[in-house]
Amino acid sequence: METYPLFQNRYRRLWQCLLLVIVLVAGFVNAAPEQPVAQNSEAPALHLLTEELPPLNFTENGEIRGLSVDMIREIQRRLGIEYPIQMVPWARGYHTLQERPNVALFSTARSSEREALFQWVGPLxxxxxxxxxxxxxxxxxxxxxxxxxxxxxxxxxxxxxxxxxxxxxxxxxxxxxxxxxxxxxxxxxxxxxxxxxxxxxxxxxxxxxxxxxxxxxxxxxxxxxIYIAFSKQTSPAIVSRWQHALDAMARDGTFARLHRQWLPNEPLPTRMAALIPSPELTNHPLQLYTEELPPFNFTQHGKPTGKSVDIVHEIQRRLSHDAPIQFVPWTRGYQTALESANVGLFTTARTTEREGLFQWVGPIGHSRVHLYARSDANLTVTSLEDARQLGSIGTYEDDAGEQFLSDHGFTNLYGHRSPTAALRNLKAGRIQLWASAEENARVIIALSGHDANGFEPVYTLYEVAHYIAFSLDTPKKVVALWQQTLDAMRKDGTLARIQQRWQNAPYRNASP
Missing domain, CATH: 3.40.190.10 (Periplasmic binding protein-like II)
Structure with a gap:
């Protein structure tokens, strides 16, 4: 019985199988993409992808260099992490960014078409x-x-x-x-x-x-x-840490130094320039005043909120400026802005009568101002002359509506300390008309518990843009910084997102 050839054949087949396994494993390892080593075992590894796009990111003598590369390496140094940067064709990097988690792609233009596709850190x-x-x-x-x-x-x-x-x-x-x-x-x-x-x-x-x-x-x-784009599946906490590190670079001068090194003839992005500590802001602390006027500005659970408040808060955040917002009666805030230095007042209608009284930052919104009547009054008002013939018109003291009517010779005005008081008197029949901005009237009627169908606009007085009004003695450089920051918010879509969020928002626990 010949057992040796059989034994030999079996071993030959076994070695062939082992060799096949080794080849397959080696091929798999070589084909696998480079895996960055996570510095924190609890955090997923990030894949940092870029393309050949000098002077932002490019290869020179085998080294990846550029403005964006230096920015990202400094962010990583501050966060205590170190992930390798991989140079790939743009189309491949963009596809990977869309399909995989924990991917960052730079230098990526933040366009309106891409806005919702990714998370963003920047601008660079x-x-x-x-x-x-x-x-x-x-x-x-x-x-x-x-x-x-x-x-x-x-x-x-x-x-x-x-x-x-x-x-x-x-x-x-x-x-x-x-x-x-x-x-x-x-x-x-x-x-x-x-x-x-x-x-x-x-x-x-x-x-x-x-x-x-x-x-x-x-x-x-x-x-x-230009931003760093993070895949949608990446943890927002990671993206936030990167943004905070970049903002800190702007505040301590690192961002400006790197930007000048690579792009000496290009201006800094407005948002990052605004983060640089300004002697004007430091040496001239602002007082910010507003009033209870939902949906623009009001208190909810004891905290300031509203469309205009959110805009002001975002400007303050970008400027690293934390002056508290003080709620006061409109008349007091208006007089303070007229008489004192370093005062900002909002939400303020920019009218021809007020043009030379303040410095202006905006616009932050728009509204139409109507004369409102009770629906059961069956009033017809087709002109200002018709309105003059009525018994009385309720106004909000020192607001733009009252100033408009007074400047047009109205003598039948009944001033109120709040819009709510004017609405109450209109409901009770003590006044025939009430002058109010459209959005404010809608919210005040709802908060007062009245049926919205019980009142109607019978005449439109004017349309007006809303601004933040700064006192004339506020340094012009401070006002310019606020305007530049608002312009950057308008350009990057932040302003539109805030305004959209407040469109037809419910109002509960607000001060009527």
Missing amino acids: TNLAFVFYKRADSPLELEDLDEARQLDAIATYRDDVREQFLIERGFTNLDSSTKLISGARKLLEGRVDVWLDSNLSAPSVMRQLGRSPDAIERALVIHSEP
Whole structure:
């Protein structure tokens, strides 16, 4: 009986199986993506992805460098973490950001189309979308309509600039998977213009061995702030820690130093510039006054709230300025703003009568001011003259509505210390009309427990914009900082989100 060959065959098959397993395991390990080591065993590892986009992020002599890279490394140093940065094609990084948790992609333009797709940390800088032409080209562009008539526009595939054109109906795009390819096509005369940015175009030209003067701006079409985008599935606590670290860099001067190092000719993003401690804010502490006037400003559970309050709080947060908001009768706040320095008063209607009395930050909202009557009164008011013939009109002392009627010669005004008191007298028949802003009237009627159908607007006096009014003796630099911060909120969508949140919001436990 020959057992040896059988024994030998069995061992041969066993070794073949083992070799196959080793090969498969080795292939799996080599194919697996680089896994960053988490510095905190309780926190998931972050995957930091970027692309070749000088001077924000690029590879030089095997080292990843750039403005955004330096910012991110400093954030990690402050947080006590160290995850590697991986350079990938933009399309792959963007897809990974959408599909996987714990991914951060930079440098990412924060556009309105992307706003809800990711979480955001920044801004790091500002990006202008520019059509570039060859310096020897006679081409002139006035607007996007003229650009649509061109034969070909070089774009970077899946980039926010290309998305901007696609969403506006452009069909003449020559798309490339590398940014540098678009510049090469322009220089070789294969396209009419190349769409790039104020930040990267000079560096791309140097990569091609050409002077930045070889191209010229044909048309600046848009601008977007640059952020670090975190995947939606990433813990908001992680994103918040990154933002707080970046804000701290702005306050201690690190952000400005790095920005100047890489982009000496570009201004700081407004939000980050506003975080730099201002001697004006430090040396001139503000007093902020408002009144009980829902939905704009009111107290709920003893705390300030309302549409305008939320806007003011966000400005204060961005400026690192924590002056308390004081609720006072409107007349007292108005007189204080007229007579004292470093006073802010809101929500204030900006009228021609008040224009020279204050400095203005806004607008933070708008409203229409009506004359209201009881629905069962069956009053018809088609002009100011009709209103003058009625018995009396209830007003709120020193507010814009009362000032408007007084300036138009009305002598039948009955001033009240609060809008609620005016509504009460209208309900009781002691006055025939009540002058009120539309939003305020709606809320006051609801809070007073009256049927909304019991009152109706019978005449529109005017429309007005709401502002924060600063006393004339407030330093102009302080007012400018507040306006710049509000402008940044409007640009990044924060202002619109606050206003939308208060649209038709329920009001409970507010002071009527």
